[in-house]
Amino acid sequence: MSEEATVMRPWRFVIWFGTVSLLADFVYEGARSVTGPLLASLGASAALIGVVTGAGEAAALLLRLGSGPLADRSGRFWGWAIAGYALTVASVPALGATGVLWIACVLVIAERVGKAVRAPAKDTLLSHATAATGRGRGFAVHEAMDQVGALIGPLTVAGMLALTGDDYGPALGILALPGIAVLALLFRLRRQVPDPAAYERAVTRDAERQEPGARLPRAFWVYASFTAATMAGFATFGVLSFHIVARGLLPTAAVPLLYAAAMAVDALAALATGWAYDRVGPRVLIVLPLLSAAVPALAFTDSLAPVVLGSLLWGAATGVQESTLRATVADLVAPGRRATAYGVFAAFVGAAAFAGGALTGVLYDVSIPVLIAVVAAIQAAAVVLLAVSGGMRRRA
Numbered sequence: 187m188s189e190e191a192t193v194m195r196p197w198r199f200v201i202w203f204g205t206v207s208l209l210a211d212f213v214y215e216g217a218r219s220v221t222g223p224l225l226a227s228l229g230a231s232a233a234l235i236g237v238v239t240g241a242g243e244a245a246a247l248l249l250r251l252g253s254g255p256l257a258d259r260s261g262r263f264w265g266w267a268i269a270g271y272a273l274t275v276a277s278v279p280a281l282g283a284t285g286v287l288w289i290a291c292v293l294v295i296a297e298r299v300g301k302a303v304r305a306p307a308k309d310t311l312l313s314h315a316t317a318a319t320g321r322g323r324g325f326a327v328h329e330a331m332d333q334v335g336a337l338i339g340p341l342t343v344a345g346m347l348a349l350t351g352d353d354y355g356p357a358l359g360i361l362a363l364p365g366i367a368v369l370a371l372l373f374r375l376r377r378q379v380p381d382p383a384a385y386e387r388a389v390t391r392d393a394e395r396q397e398p399g400a401r402l403p404r405a406f407w408v409y410a411s412f413t414a415a416t417m418a419g420f421a422t423f424g425v426l427s428f429h430i431v432a433r434g435l436l437p438t439a440a441v442p443l444l445y446a447a448a449m450a451v452d453a454l455a456a457l458a459t460g461w462a463y464d465r466v467g468p469r470v471l472i473v474l475p476l477l478s479a480a481v482p483a484l485a486f487t488d489s490l491a492p493v494v495l496g497s498l499l500w501g502a503a504t505g506v507q508e509s510t511l512r513a514t515v516a517d518l519v520a521p522g523r524r525a526t527a528y529g530v531f532a533a534f535v536g537a538a539a540f541a542g543g544a545l546t547g548v549l550y551d552v553s554i555p556v557l558i559a560v561v562a563a564i565q566a567a568a569v570v571l572l573a574v575s576g577g578m579r580r581r582a
Contacts, residue, residue, distance in 0.1 A: 194378050196318035196385050203312055204331030206371050209364040210271055211335030212342070214297055216361050217278040219340035220347070221294055224354050228287040238291045242298035247536030249302035254529020258522065263307040264376045266525075270304020271372060273297070275365030282358025305532065306525040313516035313524060317386040321513035322470075326460020329509035330453040335364075337449055383521055402527055405575055406518045410534045412471075412571035413511055417538035419564030420478045421546040423448070426485050426497055429550070435490050444494065448501030455505035463510050468517075471510060471572055475565035477503040482546065482561050486554045507535075 194202075225235050257266045277297040284290050316324030339361070346357035427441045436444065462470040477499050485496025512528070519527040549557035 196315040199315045204328045207332045208335035212339040212364040215336040216339030216343040246298040246301045250529035250532040254306035254525040257307040257525040266307035273300030279362040306528040310525045314382040314386045320464035322460035322463025325513040326456045329456040333453040409575040414538035415568035419561040422543040451501035452505035455502035456509035475568040479565040
């Protein structure tokens with residue numbers, strides 16, 4: 187590590203940043219696990235809950251088109267990351283304390299806006315350290331730690347609700363504790379590592395190459411199109427769980443357990459493909475369209491064993507999407523435009539995920555064999571786009 191670098195080694199930075207994400211997921215995944223029932227308890231209809239949660243998810247993805255370029259232009263990546271986390275961890279305890287429906291709706295959306303504010307800056311900060319640890323491994327470890335928080339949060343909220351007789355105030359109020367820890371760790375990391383880009387400058391001369399006003403490379407756009415294709419043919423767990431309950435394959439109470447198992451596979455898949463990415467490069471991403479094509483072929487049958495296997499493969503595909511896909515963006519785009527690239531990439535993913543959820547839901551009602559065939563065709567197109575992206579990257 188060079189003199190201009192920091193007192194913290196790259197892997198320590200990745201682990202501590204992973205701890206920040208773990209604690210943040212503890213907070214907001216705990217809240218999201220009960221958002222619907224909480225709003226309903228305040229008088230919301232199913233339609234209003236759908237509108238509010240849908241608006242929140244749209245905000246979490248589409249607003250990154252603004253926050254990413256602004257982070258690049260200002261260079262204040264720590265400031266954007268801390269502001270976004272602060273908005274999230276403040277919104278959740280307030281959500282449990284309010285008894286007014288419209289305020290609760292605003293807080294649900296505000297929590298998602300916090301994710302939009304921080305995500306491009308956070309991924310950029312992390313990408314600098316992963317230049318030294320290995321892109322795939324660094325993002326994979328971060329994702330695995332992230333998923334630990336996503337499991338602990340809902341379980342904590344469920345336990346508190348059982349103790350307090352379904353009182354949302356204490357259940358969400360206790361999440362203020364990991365929220366405070368999130369901010370404390372962030373300020374500590376900023377103090378010890380004020381310039382994470384030093385990690386990348388220590389291992390590559392390309393860290394300063396692309397200015398904030400430069401255009402994103404063509405290979406990035408082709409790669410984003412590949413990602414959009416895989417997501418446009420990717421079934422949501424909502425459709426999978428509907429099939430499981432509607433066909434009587436599992437009782438409703440067992441579905442969260444299957445989801446938890448899928449999240450465990452998510453973490454393992456992220457680690458496996460992350461390590462493979464650092465050895466063979468983006469070629470490892472060929473597993474993503476293969477997994478996405480296999481999910482409906484297995485999960486939409488009428489036998490429990492293939493349905494469970496399909497659900498676990500869904501978790502594996504999700505792990506690849508949330509770790510190794512982000513690592514590739516960092517390799518395609520230089521630091522000067524990287525937050526912008528992450529914002530654009532999130533918009534591609536969000537729009538395609540919406541299309542994929544709608545497509546699989548509609549085709550499920552029309553014909554499951556047609557659904558399987560259409561998804562397979564979309565994933566075949568994604569393979570072609572991945573090959574084109576790889577060729578452009580090698581030429582570059």
